[in-house]
Amino acid sequence: MCGELFSLEGKVALVTGGGRGLGRGMALALAAAGADVAVAARTRTQLEEAATEIGRLGRRALPVVADVRDPGSVSAMVRAVVGGLGGLDVLVNAAGVNRRIPSLEVTPESWDEIVDTNLKGTFFASQAAARVMRERGGGKIINIASLASEIGLPRRVPYTAAKAGVLGLTRALAVEWAPYNIQVNAIGPGYFRTEMTEPLFRDPEWVKRLLSRIPAGRVGVPEDLAGAAIFLASRASDYITGQIIYVDGGFLAGWPDRPRAG
Numbered sequence: 001m002c003g004e005l006f007s008l009e010g011k012v013a014l015v016t017g018g019g020r021g022l023g024r025g026m027a028l029a030l031a032a033a034g035a036d037v038a039v040a041a042r043t044r045t046q047l048e049e050a051a052t053e054i055g056r057l058g059r060r061a062l063p064v065v066a067d068v069r070d071p072g073s074v075s076a077m078v079r080a081v082v083g084g085l086g087g088l089d090v091l092v093n094a095a096g097v098n099r100r101i102p103s104l105e106v107t108p109e110s111w112d113e114i115v116d117t118n119l120k121g122t123f124f125a126s127q128a129a130a131r132v133m134r135e136r137g138g139g140k141i142i143n144i145a146s147l148a149s150e151i152g153l154p155r156r157v158p159y160t161a162a163k164a165g166v167l168g169l170t171r172a173l174a175v176e177w178a179p180y181n182i183q184v185n186a187i188g189p190g191y192f193r194t195e196m197t198e199p200l201f202r203d204p205e206w207v208k209r210l211l212s213r214i215p216a217g218r219v220g221v222p223e224d225l226a227g228a229a230i231f232l233a234s235r236a237s238d239y240i241t242g243q244i245i246y247v248d249g250g251f252l253a254g255w256p257d258r259p260r261a262g
C-alpha cells in the first residue's frame, strides 16, 4: 500500500533545470520512484549526463535543449517530451537564475533575465504541460519557490519578486486547474550549495553566519528534496493543491535558541 501510494511507475515527468543542481537531484528522485524522466535546460552536455544517470536507474530518459524564457521554445520542449516519452504526467519547474545586484544598479535587461526565467518560464511551461495533462485526465505541477517567496532578500530584488510571484501563480493555477485534476504545488528550498549559490559559499564568514541561523545546523543537499518531490508527484498528494512545502532545515520556522554552528 505504502509503496503503491508513492510509486511513479508508468508516469512521465519533465524537469526544467534538470541538467544540474537541485533540478537534476529531483529528476533522479522521480526516476528512482519509477518515472521516465525528461530533463530540459540550455546546456546539452549537462542534460546528457543527467540522462545517463536516469538511464542507470533503469528508466527512459530524454534530454531536451530549451530556453524557458522563450514561450516558443517551451512549447517545443513539451512537444518533444510527449513525442519522445509518450505523454506528460508530472512537470517540475526548477529552471532558475539568481544574481546579486544592488537595486540601484538593476537594469531592464537583468530584471528581464531573472524574472523571465523564474516566473514567465514557470507560467508558460505550466500552461504547455497543462494542455497535455487536461487531455490525459490530470497531472502534477511542482514549482520551485524559495525562501525569497516569503522573505525579502536584499540585492536580489528581481529574484525575490519572481519567487513571490511563483507562490501566487501556484495558488491561482491550483484553483483554476483543480477541475482538470491537475494539482499545482511548490517546494521552497532553503539554502543548498549549487552552482547558483557557489559564490556565497566561498565566503567562510557568510557560511558561519548562515549555519548559526539554520535550526538543523547544516545546509541542504539535493537528496533532501527527494521526499517532497516524490510526494507531490505521486497519488499520495492527490487532495493537496496550492500548497508550498519548505525544505529549509527549519529556517522559516524561527531563530535557533542556541546556534549550532559547525
Ligand SMILES: NC(=O)c1ccc[n+]([C@@H]2O[C@H](COP(=O)([O-])OP(=O)(O)OC[C@H]3O[C@@H](n4cnc5c(N)ncnc54)[C@H](OP(=O)(O)O)[C@@H]3O)[C@@H](O)[C@H]2O)c1
Pocket: 016, 017, 018, 019, 020, 021, 022, 023, 040, 041, 042, 043, 044, 046, 066, 067, 068, 069, 093, 094, 095, 096, 097, 098, 117, 144, 145, 146, 147, 188, 189, 190, 191, 192, 193, 194, 195, 196, 197
Ligand atoms: N540553491 C539554492 O539554495 C536554492 C534555494 C532556493 C531555490 N532554488 C531554486 O532551485 C532551482 C534550481 O537552482 P539550483 O540551485 O539547482 O541552480 P543551478 O545549479 O544554477 O541550476 C539551474 C538550472 O536551471 C537551468 N536554467 C537556467 N536558465 C535557464 C533557461 N533560461 N532555460 C532553461 N533552463 C535554464 C540551468 O541550466 P542552463 O544554464 O544550462 O540553462 C540549470 O540546469 C532554481 O529555481 C532556484 O531558484 C535554489
